[in-house]
Amino acid sequence: MRRPASIFSVFLFLCLLEPPARAGAEDLTVEIDATAIPVRVIPAEALGAALDGGQKGDIDRVYHPASVKEMASVPFHRVTYRLRTELSGEVWHWSADGTWSDPGHSQGYWVSNVKAEKPIRVSYGFRLPRRGNTHDQANQDGFSRLSDGDPAGFWKSNPYLDQHFTGEDNAANPQWVLINFEKRTRIGGLRILWADPYATEYEVQYFDGGLAKYYNTLKGRWRTFQNGKIVGGTGGDVLLPLSDTPVETYYLRILLKKSSGTAAAGSTDIRDGLGFAIRELYAGELDAKGNLSDRIVHAADGSTQTKMLTSSTDPWHRATDRDENVEQPGLDLIMQSALTHGKDVLVPTGVLYDTPENAAAEISFLKARGYDIRQIEIGEEPDGQYVTPEHYGALFIQFADAIRKANPEAVAGGPSLVQGGGDFRSEVEGWDNVPGSAGERPWMKRFLSYLIARKRSSVFGFFSFEWYPFDDLCKDEPSKQLMDHPDLVDAAFKRFEDYGVSRQIPWIITEYGYSSFSGQPEVELPAALLNAEVVARFLMRGVKTAHLFSIEPNSLVKGLQECETWGNQMALQTGPNGKVSWHLPTYYGAKLYGGEWFGEPSGLHRLYPARLAGGLASQIGLTAYALQRPDNRWSLLILNKEPARSPTVAVTIKDAELREKSWLGPHEVFQYSPRQYEWQPNGGAGHPKFSRPPARWQTPGGSPLALVLPPMSLTVVRDLHKPD
Numbered sequence: 075m076r077r078p079a080s081i082f083s084v085f086l087f088l089c090l091l092e093p094p095a096r097a098g099a100e101d102l103t104v105e106i107d108a109t110a111i112p113v114r115v116i117p118a119e120a121l122g123a124a125l126d127g128g129q130k131g132d133i134d135r136v137y138h139p140a141s142v143k144e145m146a147s148v149p150f151h152r153v154t155y156r157l158r159t160e161l162s163g164e165v166w167h168w169s170a171d172g173t174w175s176d177p178g179h180s181q182g183y184w185v186s187n188v189k190a191e192k193p194i195r196v197s198y199g200f201r202l203p204r205r206g207n208t209h210d211q212a213n214q215d216g217f218s219r220l221s222d223g224d225p226a227g228f229w230k231s232n233p234y235l236d237q238h239f240t241g242e243d244n245a246a247n248p249q250w251v252l253i254n255f256e257k258r259t260r261i262g263g264l265r266i267l268w269a270d271p272y273a274t275e276y277e278v279q280y281f282d283g284g285l286a287k288y289y290n291t292l293k294g295r296w297r298t299f300q301n302g303k304i305v306g307g308t309g310g311d312v313l314l315p316l317s318d319t320p321v322e323t324y325y326l327r328i329l330l331k332k333s334s335g336t337a338a339a340g341s342t343d344i345r346d347g348l349g350f351a352i353r354e355l356y357a358g359e360l361d362a363k364g365n366l367s368d369r370i371v372h373a374a375d376g377s378t379q380t381k382m383l384t385s386s387t388d389p390w391h392r393a394t395d396r397d398e399n400v401e402q403p404g405l406d407l408i409m410q411s412a413l414t415h416g417k418d419v420l421v422p423t424g425v426l427y428d429t430p431e432n433a434a435a436e437i438s439f440l441k442a443r444g445y446d447i448r449q450i451e452i453g454e455e456p457d458g459q460y461v462t463p464e465h466y467g468a469l470f471i472q473f474a475d476a477i478r479k480a481n482p483e484a485v486a487g488g489p490s491l492v493q494g495g496g497d498f499r500s501e502v503e504g505w506d507n508v509p510g511s512a513g514e515r516p517w518m519k520r521f522l523s524y525l526i527a528r529k530r531s532s533v534f535g536f537f538s539f540e541w542y543p544f545d546d547l548c549k550d551e552p553s554k555q556l557m558d559h560p561d562l563v564d565a566a567f568k569r570f571e572d573y574g575v576s577r578q579i580p581w582i583i584t585e586y587g588y589s590s591f592s593g594q595p596e597v598e599l600p601a602a603l604l605n606a607e608v609v610a611r612f613l614m615r616g617v618k619t620a621h622l623f624s625i626e627p628n629s630l631v632k633g634l635q636e637c638e639t640w641g642n643q644m645a646l647q648t649g650p651n652g653k654v655s656w657h658l659p660t661y662y663g664a665k666l667y668g669g670e671w672f673g674e675p676s677g678l679h680r681l682y683p684a685r686l687a688g689g690l691a692s693q694i695g696l697t698a699y700a701l702q703r704p705d706n707r708w709s710l711l712i713l714n715k716e717p718a719r720s721p722t723v724a725v726t727i728k729d730a731e732l733r734e735k736s737w738l739g740p741h742e743v744f745q746y747s748p749r750q751y752e753w754q755p756n757g758g759a760g761h762p763k764f765s766r767p768p769a770r771w772q773t774p775g776g777s778p779l780a781l782v783l784p785p786m787s788l789t790v791v792r793d794l795h796k797p798d
Contacts, residue, residue: 101688101721101722101723101724102686102687102688102690102691102694102696102721102722102723102724103686103687103688103723103724103725103726104684104685104686104687104698104700104710104712104723104724104725104726105684105685105686105687105725105726105727105728105734106682106683106684106700106708106710106725106726106727106728106737107682107683107684107685107728108682108702108727108728108729109728109729110682110683112680112681112682112702113613113614113616113680113681114678114679114680114681115613115672115678115679115680115681115701116675116676116677116678116679117149117151117668117672117673117674117675117676117677117679118151118152118415118417118675118676119151119152119618119619120152120609120613120617120618120619120620121149121150121151121152121609121619121620121668121672121675122150122151122152122153122154122420122619122620122621122622123145123148123150123152123153123154123413123621123622123623123625124153124154124155124156124584124585124621124622124623124625125153125154125155125156125403125408125413125625125626126156126158126623126626127156127157127158127159127199127400127401127402127403128158128400128401128626129213129399129400129401130398130399130401131401132401133195133196133401133402133403133404133407135627135648135652136403136626136627137403137407137411138653140653140654141626141627141646141653141654142411142412142413143412144627144646144654145413145625145626145627145646146412146413146415147665148622148625148645148661148664148665148668149664149665149668149669149672149675150621150622150625150664150668151415151417151675152417152420152619152621153408153413153414153417153419153420153621154419154420154421154451154582154584154585154621155403155408155419155420155421155422156422156454156584156585156623157402157422157423157424157453157454158199158212158400158402159198159199159400159402159424159427160422160424160425160426160427160428160453160454160455161210161211161212161454161455161459162199162210162211162212162213162216162397162400163201163202163205163207163210163211163212163216163387163426163427163459164199164200164201164202164397164400164427165184165199165200165202165389165391165424165427165428165432166197166198166199166402166424166427166428166432167184167186167197167198167199167200167396168186168194168197168402168405168432168436168439169186169187169190169194169197169405169439170186170194170197170198171186171187171190171191171192172184172185172186172187172190172435173185173187174393175343175345176343179392180392180393180394181390181391181392181393182343182390182391183343183345183389183390183429183431183432184200184389184391184429184432185429185431185432185435186432186435186436186439187435187439188435188438188439188442189439189442190439193404193406193407193410194404194405194406194407195403195404195406195407196401196402196403196404196407197401197402197403197404197405198396198397198398198400198401198402199396199397199400199402200391200392200395200396200397201216201391201395201396201397202387202388202389202390202391202395202427203219203227203390203391203392203395204219204227204228204229204230204351204387204388204390205217205218205219205229205387206218206219206220206229206231206251206382206383206384206385206386206387207382207383207384207387207459208221208376208379208380208381208382208383209376209381210459211455211458211459212400213399213400214376215376215399216376217373217374217375217376217379218376218379218381218382218384219353220251220352220354220355220382220384221253221354221355221370221371221372221373221379221380221382222354222372222373222374222379223354223372223373223374223379224354224374225267225353225354226353227353228269228351228352228353228354229251229351229352229382229384229387230269230349230350230351230387230388230390231249231330231349231350231351231384231385231386231387231388232349232386232387232388232389232426232465232469233344233345233346233348233349233388234345234429234430234468234469234472235247235249235349235385235386235465235468235469236333236348236349238344238348239348239468239472240468240472242468244330244331244332244333245275245331245332247462247464247465247468248277248329248330248331248385249329249330249349249350249384249385249386250327250328250329250330250384250385250462251327251328251330251352251355251382251383251384251385252289252325252326252327252382252383252384253325253326253327253355253357253370253380253381253382254289254324254325254380254381254382254383255323255324255325255326255369255380256285256324256380256381257285257324258322258323258324259322259323259324259357259358259369260320260321260322260358260359260369261280261316261317261320261321261322261323261326261357261358261359261369262315262316262317262319262320262321262358262359262360263313263314263315263316263357263358263359263360263364263366264278264313264314264316264326264328264355264356264357265311265312265313265314265355265356265357265366265368266311266312266314266328266352266355267311267312267352267353267354267355267356268307268309268310268311268312268351268352268353269338269351269352269353270309270334270336270337270338270346270347270351271333271334271335271336271337271347271348271349271350271351272307272308272309272310272333272334272336272350272351272352273304273307273330273331273332273333273334273350274305274306274307274308274332274333274334275304275305275306275307275331275332276304276307276328276329276330276331276332277298277302277303277304277328277329277331278298278299278302278304278314278316278326278327278328278329279296279297279298279299279302279326279327279328279329280296280297280299280321280323280325280326280327281294281295281296281297281323281324281325281326281327282294282295282296282297282323283295283324284324285324289383289460290457290460290517292325296327299316299317299321300316300317300318301314301315301316301317302314302316302317307334309334309336313364313366315360315364320359326357330350333348333349333350335347335348345388345390346390349386349388354372355370355382356368356370357369357370358370383460385461385462385465386426386461386465387426387427389427389428389429405421405436405439405440405443405445406443409440409443409445417446418445418446418447418448418449419445419446419447420449420450420451420582420584420619420621421436421440421447421449421450421451422450422451422452422453422454422490423436423437423450423451423452423453423473423477424453425452425453425456425466425469425470425473426453426456426459426461426466426469430472430473430475430476431476433452433473433476433477434476434477434479434480435480437450437477437480437481437484438480438481440481441480441481447481447484448483448484448485449484449485449487449535449536449580449582450477450484450485450486450487451487451488451490451538451584452469452470452473452474452477452486452487452488452489453466453469453470453473453488453489453490454490455489455490455491455492455540456488456489456490457489457491457492457517457518458492463517463518463520463521463524464520464521464524466489466521467521467524467525468524470486470488470489470521470525470533470534471525471528471530471533473486474486474533474534475533478533485535485536486533486534486535487534487535487536487537487538487579487580487582488534488537488538489518489521489538490538490539490540490584490585491517491518491538491539491540492539492540492590516569516572516573518570518573518575519572519573519574522534522573522574522575523574534579535579535580536579536580536581536582536618537570537575537576537579537580537581537582538581538582538583538584539570539581539582539583539584540583540584540585540586540590540623541566541583541585541586541587541608541612541620542585542586542587542588542589542590543555543559543562543588543589543604544588544589544595545589545590545591547589547591547593547595547633547637547638547639548637548638551717552595552598552600553600553695553715553716553717553786555595555600556600556603556604556607556695556713556715557695557715559604559607560607560611560697563607563608563611563612563615564615567615577616580618580619581616581617581618582617582618582619582620582621583608583612583617583619583620583621584621585621585623586605586608586609586620586621586622586623587601587604587605587622587623587624587643587660588600588601588604588605588643589643591633591638592630592631592632592633592638592639592640592641592642593633593638593639593641594639594640594641594753594755594760595641596641596642596643596644596660597630597641597642597644597647597658597659597753597760598659598751598753599659599746599747599748599751599786599787600659600786601643601658601659601660601663602659602660602662602663602664602666602746602788603663603713603715603786603788605622605660605663605664605667606663606666606667606711606713606788607697607699607713608620609667609668610667610681610699610711611697611699613681614681614683614699622645622660622664623643624642624643624644624645624660625645625646625661625664626644626646627644627646627647627648627652627653627654628642628643628644628646628647628648629642629644629647629648629758630642630647630758630759630760632757632758639755640755640757640758640760643660644658644660645657645658645660645661645664646658646661647761647762655761656761656762656765657765658762658765659746659751662746662750662751662765662767662768663746663788665767665768666744666746666768666788666790667711667788667790670709670744670768670790670792671699671701671709671710671711671790672701672703672709673703673704673705673707673709674703674704677703677704678704679701679702679703679704680701680702681699681700681701682700682701682702683700684698684699684700684710685698686698690721694716694719694721695714695715695716696712696713696714696715696716696721696723696783697712697713697715698710698711698712698713699711707792707793707794707795708727708737708792708793709790709791709792709793710725710790710791710792711788711789711790712781712783712788712789712790712791713787713788713789714783714784714785714786714787714788714789715786716785716786717785717786718785719785720782720783720784720785721782721783722780722781722782722783723779723780723781723783724736724737724778724779724780724781725737725778725779725791736778736779737778737779737793738775738776738777738778738779738795739772739773739774739775739776739777739778739779739794739795740772740773740774740775740794740795741772741773741779741791741792741793741794742770742771742772742791742792742794743769743770743771743772743773743781743789743790743791743792744768744769744770744789744790744791744792745768745769745770745784745787745788745789745790746768746769746787746788746789747769747784747785747786747787747788748784748785748786748787749769749784750764750765750766750767750768750769751764751765751766752764768788768790772794775794775795779791
């Protein structure tokens with residue numbers, strides 16, 4: 075006997091085959107300008123995914139065959155490999171097989187083996203015992219050696235930034251140490267316990283300005299203390315009376331200009347004597363007898379020690395420094411994965427905490443393995459790690475030259491600019507007004523100026539940046555943020571062009587998503603809407619490839635901001651067993667714009683301008699993006715960011731004679747809206763209340779399109795009529 079259909083099955087049937095009922099809301103028109111010069115796009119080149127490192131056990135979980143099958147079902151054909159070790163402030167041993175510069179003690183500077191024979195499934199980061207920064211950009215579980223209370227250890231700057239390697243006077247782009255007291259502190263004296271090499275000329279400064287959330291949003295100026303200029307330094311234990319009257323400040327800085335060039339006794343590696351090294355810092359007021367009341371908290375704990383920030387860190391380390399909690403997927407694992415779809419992979423090299431020799435060995439290894447590698451991204455997020463752009467430029471040249479020698483066909487690029495998003499924190503303010511900056515504040519402009527001044531612009535083969543437009547998840551409702559998003563994209567392009575980034579080289583988004591912080595919008599429909607517009611609008615602007623950062627199976631996390639809710643950048647949510655349990659809006663959104671809006675992945679598509687017309691067009695949060703597929707059929711992507719309105723749209727196309735004609739059916743419609751998805755918040759146990767694929771139906775032939783757009787929805791309309 076046939077069983078009666080359940081209420082759910084009837085509802086699902088209607089969702090898949092029938093258009094939503096008209097809501098009687100505003101009538102609008104989407105106008106496609108087919109007379110414009112189109113932007114040519116091949117989806118297999120333009121749509122990509124980002125694969126990152128993780129924590130202990132993540133590689134086995136993420137790259138389980140069942141998980142790989144789920145990830146590979148996202149219709150993206152490009153892959154960029156992200157380097158979590160670089161954000162962790164660690165050296166990347168891309169292979170466990172390699173050599174130390176001091177092999178007798180299994181320490182020094184590491185180079186992985188070009189001829190590694192065993193397949194590399196997992197690789198690791200190694201902590202830096204000469205670390206300068208209290209905080210890193212990944213795990214936040216390290217600490218600075220400048221305020222750890224252990225004079226036996228020390229911070230040391232990167233020897234590859236010494237004039238021995240750069241060919242430039244160290245004073246032109248000084249190394250620096252910044253002390254963040256986090257509250258106004260009276261400073262009249264500074265004690266420096268030097269290591270080798272020490273500074274023979276340096277300058278001690280205080281910040282005349284307020285406290286800021288981010289270092290590169292400081293408002294104010296650095297001012298040198300009354301007695302802050304030191305010439306003829308001899309190292310050792312030095313107590314400096316900086317001023318007759320103590321100064322109140324949040325920040326203290328030491329500019330290191332000239333080095334002693336000395337190394338510890340017994341050293342035979344020239345790198346040990348390059349740069350600057352300090353064992354411990356003490357700062358505060360001096361009493362009448364010259365005794366220092368130290369205001370620095372010393373602890374081998376990043377959460378309690380006084381915060382330190384340094385211009386660079388020496389990549390010297392030991393075999394015992396391996397960080398078991400940071401894993402990178404092995405190069406062989408990535409290259410042989412179904413996720414690459416047989417395409418070349420954009421691979422990274424370390425730069426801030428690595429050596430040119432290790433980077434060159436990585437590229438030689440990939441070439442020897444026969445992997446198709448064309449683009450090499452040097453480092454990751456140097457601006458987000460507060461690296462001076464001139465220092466990054468000096469390292470970039472050295473690493474690019476080493477890579478080119480290893481593989482003359484490789485193209486080096488970067489910098490994976492983290493501040494590509496909406497708030498433009500890369501507009502460097504007072505934190506970095508040092509000699510050599512020439513008064514130019516934007517980070518990217520200064521980096522390019524550095525290359526130009528040295529006639530080395532040709533080594534910069536592509537421009538990469540990240541796009542997380544909404545740092546502040548507390549500020550606005552998601553619908554308001556989504557409505558602001560097109561203007562943020564347009565502003566980004568104008569700024570990048572103003573910075574001098576050439577349009578003659580590829581522009582690549584190496585990561586995109588709703589926010590780099592955690593929140594509920596990332597697991598709801600706004601994530602799908604945002605991601606679709608990132609791809610559509612940036613491709614219209616000429617970006618070559620956009621890589622989605624979230625196809626790996628993941629779980630919920632709670633952010634650090636007070637108003638941050640549970641969320642994560644993810645397309646696939648895992649259950650308690652670590653297996654994929656739910657497909658989220660990021661997944662279905664990617665399937666919609668990547669697989670239904672676009673057509674044949676290897677075919678040439680043409681993007682055309684589309685605009686909204688009608689009496690209330692300027693007041694409604696709709697955007698539309700039109701393309702012609704390789705068979706000349708039209709395909710339209712419409713995003714409704716309104717939280718409540720359900721407008722009805724028609725579509726007209728302006729033809730070669732500038733006449734507008736209705737877009738007659740039949741049409742195939744795909745729609746993703748609250749009918750298909752709802753989130754059930756429950757702290758760390760939150761999950762979808764229901765999650766279904768986009769609805770799908772056809773419109774009658776020979777009649778104009780009249781389509782109702784539900785609130786917070788993505789709609790793709792495809793022409794089923796074959797053009798003449």
